[in-house]
Amino acid sequence: MFYREAGQYKTSYAADQQIFPIRQDRIGIAVILVIALLLPLAASEFMLSAIAIPFLVLALATIGLNILTGYAGQLSLGTGAFMGVGAYSCYKLVTIFPEVNVIVHILLSGTFAAAAGVVFGLPSLRIKGLYLAVTTLAAQFFLEWCFIRIPWLYNYNSSGAIEVPGREVFGTLITGPAASGTARYYVVLAIVVVMTLLIKNLIRGRVGRQWMMIRDMDIAAELMGVRPLIAKLSAFAVSSYVCGVAGAMFVFFYLGASEPAVFSITLSFQVLFMAIIGGLGSLVGSFFGAAFIWILPILLRVGLPALGVDVAAETVFQVAQMVIGALIIFFLIVEPHGLARLWAIGKEKLRVWPFPYA
Amino acid sequence: MNAFVDPVGMAGHSGLTKGEVLLRVDNVSLSFGGVKAITNISFDILKGEVRAIIGPNGAGKTSMLNVINGFYHPQEGTITWRGQVRRKMRPYEAASHGIARTFQNVALFKGMTTLDNIMTGRGLKMNKNFFWQCLHWGPALNEEIEHRRKVEEIIDFLEIQAIRKTPVGRLPYGLQKRVELARALAMEPELLLLDEPMAGMNLEEKEDMSRFILDVNQQFGTTIALIEHDMGVVMDLSDRVVVLDYGRKIADGPPEEVQSNQDVIDAYLGVPH
Amino acid sequence: MDMLYNILIDPFVQMVDAPDFLIQVVWEGFVAGVLYALIALGFVLIYKASGVFNFAQGIMVVFAGLSLVGLHEKGVPAWLALILAIGIMAILAVCIEKFVMRPLVGQPDIILLMATIGMTYFLIGLGEVIFGGEPKQMITSELGLPTGSTAFEMGERGLVILQHIDIAAAVIALLMVGGLAVFFNRTRIGRALRAVADDHTAALSVGISLNQIWAIVWFAAGIVALATGIMWGARSDVSFALEIVALKALPVLILGGFTSIPGAIIGGLIIGIGEKIGEIYWGSLVGGGIESWLAYVIALIFLLFRPQGLFGEKIIERI
Numbered sequence: 001m002f003y004r005e006a007g008q009y010k011t012s013y014a015a016d017q018q019i020f021p022i023r024q025d026r027i028g029i030a031v032i033l034v035i036a037l038l039l040p041l042a043a044s045e046f047m048l049s050a051i052a053i054p055f056l057v058l059a060l061a062t063i064g065l066n067i068l069t070g071y072a073g074q075l076s077l078g079t080g081a082f083m084g085v086g087a088y089s090c091y092k093l094v095t096i097f098p099e100v101n102v103i104v105h106i107l108l109s110g111t112f113a114a115a116a117g118v119v120f121g122l123p124s125l126r127i128k129g130l131y132l133a134v135t136t137l138a139a140q141f142f143l144e145w146c147f148i149r150i151p152w153l154y155n156y157n158s159s160g161a162i163e164v165p166g167r168e169v170f171g172t173l174i175t176g177p178a179a180s181g182t183a184r185y186y187v188v189l190a191i192v193v194v195m196t197l198l199i200k201n202l203i204r205g206r207v208g209r210q211w212m213m214i215r216d217m218d219i220a221a222e223l224m225g226v227r228p229l230i231a232k233l234s235a236f237a238v239s240s241y242v243c244g245v246a247g248a249m250f251v252f253f254y255l256g257a258s259e260p261a262v263f264s265i266t267l268s269f270q271v272l273f274m275a276i277i278g279g280l281g282s283l284v285g286s287f288f289g290a291a292f293i294w295i296l297p298i299l300l301r302v303g304l305p306a307l308g309v310d311v312a313a314e315t316v317f318q319v320a321q322m323v324i325g326a327l328i329i330f331f332l333i334v335e336p337h338g339l340a341r342l343w344a345i346g347k348e349k350l351r352v353w354p355f356p357y358a
Numbered sequence: 359m360n361a362f363v364d365p366v367g368m369a370g371h372s373g374l375t376k377g378e379v380l381l382r383v384d385n386v387s388l389s390f391g392g393v394k395a396i397t398n399i400s401f402d403i404l405k406g407e408v409r410a411i412i413g414p415n416g417a418g419k420t421s422m423l424n425v426i427n428g429f430y431h432p433q434e435g436t437i438t439w440r441g442q443v444r445r446k447m448r449p450y451e452a453a454s455h456g457i458a459r460t461f462q463n464v465a466l467f468k469g470m471t472t473l474d475n476i477m478t479g480r481g482l483k484m485n486k487n488f489f490w491q492c493l494h495w496g497p498a499l500n501e502e503i504e505h506r507r508k509v510e511e512i513i514d515f516l517e518i519q520a521i522r523k524t525p526v527g528r529l530p531y532g533l534q535k536r537v538e539l540a541r542a543l544a545m546e547p548e549l550l551l552l553d554e555p556m557a558g559m560n561l562e563e564k565e566d567m568s569r570f571i572l573d574v575n576q577q578f579g580t581t582i583a584l585i586e587h588d589m590g591v592v593m594d595l596s597d598r599v600v601v602l603d604y605g606r607k608i609a610d611g612p613p614e615e616v617q618s619n620q621d622v623i624d625a626y627l628g629v630p631h
Numbered sequence: 632m633d634m635l636y637n638i639l640i641d642p643f644v645q646m647v648d649a650p651d652f653l654i655q656v657v658w659e660g661f662v663a664g665v666l667y668a669l670i671a672l673g674f675v676l677i678y679k680a681s682g683v684f685n686f687a688q689g690i691m692v693v694f695a696g697l698s699l700v701g702l703h704e705k706g707v708p709a710w711l712a713l714i715l716a717i718g719i720m721a722i723l724a725v726c727i728e729k730f731v732m733r734p735l736v737g738q739p740d741i742i743l744l745m746a747t748i749g750m751t752y753f754l755i756g757l758g759e760v761i762f763g764g765e766p767k768q769m770i771t772s773e774l775g776l777p778t779g780s781t782a783f784e785m786g787e788r789g790l791v792i793l794q795h796i797d798i799a800a801a802v803i804a805l806l807m808v809g810g811l812a813v814f815f816n817r818t819r820i821g822r823a824l825r826a827v828a829d830d831h832t833a834a835l836s837v838g839i840s841l842n843q844i845w846a847i848v849w850f851a852a853g854i855v856a857l858a859t860g861i862m863w864g865a866r867s868d869v870s871f872a873l874e875i876v877a878l879k880a881l882p883v884l885i886l887g888g889f890t891s892i893p894g895a896i897i898g899g900l901i902i903g904i905g906e907k908i909g910e911i912y913w914g915s916l917v918g919g920g921i922e923s924w925l926a927y928v929i930a931l932i933f934l935l936f937r938p939q940g941l942f943g944e945k946i947i948e949r950i
Binding site: 075126127129130131134137142148149265318321322326327333 | 730734735741750753756757759882885889918919920923928930
């Protein structure tokens with residue numbers, strides 16, 4: 001009833017092509033942004049540090065994977081490793097150039113991940129589908145091996161781990177163990193929102209259309225003038241860049257310290273699940289998926305004891321894993337296009353409500 | 359309506375005048391492993407004409423189109439495009455030379471809307487770089503809108519305004535064919551290859567499609583090569599017809615001449631050997 | 632120069648100097664390869680019959696092994712535990728068919744692949760809830776498998792030690808491949824399986840029951856998984872770490888082709904022997920541990936030259 005586009009006429013193509021052409025959507029996104037901005041006033045340190053920050057970072061990683069798998073149609077099982085490249089290069093940059101603003105480092109570290117992505121994306125020109133999964137698995141295990149076997153990457157620490165030094169921006173400590181959750185949250189929020197916007201722009205323009213052409217029908221795409229080399233490698237580069245930035249943020253703003261095992265194939269799968277459950281080829285779905293997979297285990301951990309079920313923390317983790325596995329199958333059966341499609345269907349229904357059709 | 363394309367001075371166009379040879383195929387042979395798909399075929403396509411390629415199933419018609427737009431590389435023979443012998447090249451280069459096509463089994467981008475599908479045809483003419491694209495502002499936005507305008511003209515021309523924002527996967531077959539034609543037109547091609555544009559259509563849809571093909575040819579001066587099984591359509595639309603059978607050329611000429619050619623009649627009706 | 636020597640010459644000098652060691656390494660690689668091949672075999676079975684790339688084969692191996700050991704720990708005699716474990720795999724097969732495959736029939740390959748990844752997660756969680764997360768010892772001797780070893784002397788050139796369990800693994804793998812080949816090519820169900828793999832709808836139209844066929848094939852894959860679990864468990868132990876190792880079946884399949892049983896075996900052996908030799912003779916040059924990724928790189932290099940795999944036919948693209 002209140003969600004109608006009736007009466008909202010578009011008089012220019014620019015108006016028709018904006019990201020949220022319906023006024024109610026614009027209001028909705030503004031409300032969400034305001035809530036996100038005001039969140040630290042209401043939320044506890046735990047909610048910011050353990051839920052909000054990792055949720056945003058993983059949503060960004062999911063967007064990165066979605067660019068490659070959802071938009072360009074190239075299956076990747078190496079997301080975790082590309083995130084690792086971002087994290088380790090950010091760590092090296094921060095220790096080599098300590099005086100440069102750490103946010104610059106974080107944004108730069110993505111370029112190293114992008115370079116790694118392009119190298120491992122090269123085989124995609126010859127091989128497709130499941131075969132490509134092997135390439136990305138090679139990337140995953142090879143890079144993971146590098147994180148362990150190249151001590152230079154972690155500055156020869158005896159523990160083999162990287163620890164985030166404290167860095168200030170405009171006089172506020174934003175990284176390291178002493179930084180407040182609020183400061184870290186705002187930095188993460190800003191980076192994620194800006195990058196999401198830039199990627200949305202990319203996707204709705206020529207570059208994004210080329211990726212989708214390759215995904216939907218690569219032969220027809222080439223016959224229409226798309227150069228597969230450029231389209232595929234640009235998808236690998238942008239995707240890995242985004243994943244790299246997410247990886248750097250994962251360590252710098254969430255974990256505080258990390259070891260190679262963080263960026264194992266488990267992380268790759270986790271991000272893949274977020275993309276599937278959220279909906280491949282959807283940016284809003286990336287947020288849904290990340291929220292779902294990240295928050296569900298936490299809810300179980302908090303919720304089960306509250307319901308009077310007394311279980312060990314380990315068991316909760318295992319049960320969460322089962323539930324996620326079952327839910328993935330459930331989603332694939334009921335709605336293979338994920339939460340994003342459910343959301344779209346809901347909006348369609350709302351537009352014609354109370355009538356079943358329009 | 360006819361304001362939408364200016365045949366002269368369009369990007370990538372040769373400036374050949376009507377009746378000059380646009381493309382010539384000389385002694386082309388193509389085989390897969392041991393199977394010969396095309397044997398020693400020669401013909402030409404003149405600027406501004408509608409050229410039909412016909413023949414029974416498996417005669418090598420689609421393979422011929424695939425050769426023309428660089429998807430297959432013939433083992434023998436040459437292809438001359440705008441007076442120059444073409445080297446072996448990738449399909450995307452053919453596209454940038456001004457060759458567009460539609461496909462026998464509709465090859466739309468199923469995950470995109472009609473509008474986006476047609477916009478993909480403008481890809482080669484858009485050149486704002488990656489960073490402008492990220493911002494989607496200033497030059498990139500202007501470029502996007504300028505091409506959107508062109509696309510809207512094509513949408514008007516083909517009368518598909520109502521399905522502009524519909525994902526193409528949901529469209530009925532006849533409309534999908536029309537969107538595919540729109541996508542090819544968006545490339546403003548000099549040579550348009552149509553692979554069975556009317557397959558699976560009812561009479562009314564065929565009439566619509568025939569009208570669009572003639573309009574494209576006459577209003578924009580686009581040269582068209584088409585494969586079609588409906589002889590009525592072929593005879594009405596085309597200026598000249600080349601007939602293939604078992605990968606060989608058996609006839610070439612105006613429709614009425616081909617129609618009465620004994621080899622062609624034999625190929626279609628079959629003769630006892 | 633030194634580096635070139637270390638990479639190009641030195642490993643071969645070492646091989647010639649100590650042939651007994653080389654043979655030992657090849658044998659180790661061979662056995663590892665047999666186990667990869669067994670996992671790959673499970674993949675191939677399912678891929679052949681349903682076109683599904685079964686990511687869960689690795690966890691099925693772990694699950695089968697854990698059931699066996701877990702039951703024995705509860706006091707069930709070994710032979711009964713084995714029968715019960717087979718029963719569990721049968722139940723699992725029926726459940727997978729009923730709750731995953733049947734509702735997803737006709738979906739794109741990628742959706743089915745992801746469903747098996749979901750299944751993997753479910754089974755990992757389930758396995759940990761039931762059996763706990765700690766590695767378990769395989770009940771090798773209780774099952775009547777040989778545990779000793781034989782040393783072969785090679786004159787003055789040293790000696791090679793062969794574990795009996797490894798020989799048993801190779802023999803069992805061989806028998807299994809033979810059995811499956813007969814099953815696929817000589818039986819009515821085998822023919823139905825191949826028909827289903829080619830075209831679901833067409834198979835349905837000639838009266839083949841998809842549900843039954845799928846349950847059978849998942850059960851067969853479960854049996855293969857159980858055998859793999861026992862053999863692998865006997866060499867190291869039964870733990871969830873095996874799940875990562877099982878991913879190596881992917882490069883094996885790339886080499887051998889997704890539908891070829893002999894391909895799975897040959898691919899497995901190439902990967903197994905290749906990565907062992909690589910690790911022993913070249914790994915030390917870069918600090919070791921290259922076994923974790925060498926298999927993928929071997930497959931990758933191979934793919935770049937033959938995108939269709941070892942036994943695949945050249946792909947002609949059509950439009």
